[in-house]
Amino acid sequence: MERQIAKARASGKLSGLTGEGKPLPERPIETSEAAALSAGMRIMAEAGVVPEEFTLKKQLDETRKAYTDCTSEAERKALMARIADLELRYEIAREARKKFIS
Numbered sequence: 001m002e003r004q005i006a007k008a009r010a011s012g013k014l015s016g017l018t019g020e021g022k023p024l025p026e027r028p029i030e031t032s033e034a035a036a037l038s039a040g041m042r043i044m045a046e047a048g049v050v051p052e053e054f055t056l057k058k059q060l061d062e063t064r065k066a067y068t069d070c071t072s073e074a075e076r077k078a079l080m081a082r083i084a085d086l087e088l089r090y091e092i093a094r095e096a097r098k099k100f101i102s
Contacts, residue, residue, distance in 0.1 A: 037097075053093040060086040 008014050044051060063086060067079040 051093075051097070053090065053097060056086055056090040056093055060090055 005014070041051070060083065063079060063082050067076060067083060070076050070079055
C-alpha cells in the first residue's frame with residue numbers, strides 16, 4: 001500500500017485534489033455499521049446521487065401534508081392509498097439498505 005501511495009505521489013496523482021492541505025472535517029466516533037452507511041451516503045452525495053430511500057421519504061412527507069390539507073373524501077381515499085404504497089416502498093428500501101450494509 002505504501003508503495004502504491006509513493007508511486008501515485010511521484011506521478012502527481014495526489015496533488016491538486018479537493019480539500020488538499022485542509023484538515024479533515026470533525027466527525028463523531030461511529031459504530032462500524034454507521035461508519036459504513038455514512039461513507040456510502042457521503043460518496044453518493046459527492047457524486048450527486050440521491051438514494052431511493054430519501055426520494056421516497058420526501059414523497060411520503062409531501063403526500064401526508066396533502067392528505068392533511070385535503071377536504072374531498074374521494075381525494076382523501078386516493079391519498080391514503082398513495083401513502084400506504086409509499087410507506088411500503090420506503091420500508092422496503094430501508095430494509096434493502098440495512099441488509100446490504102450488514
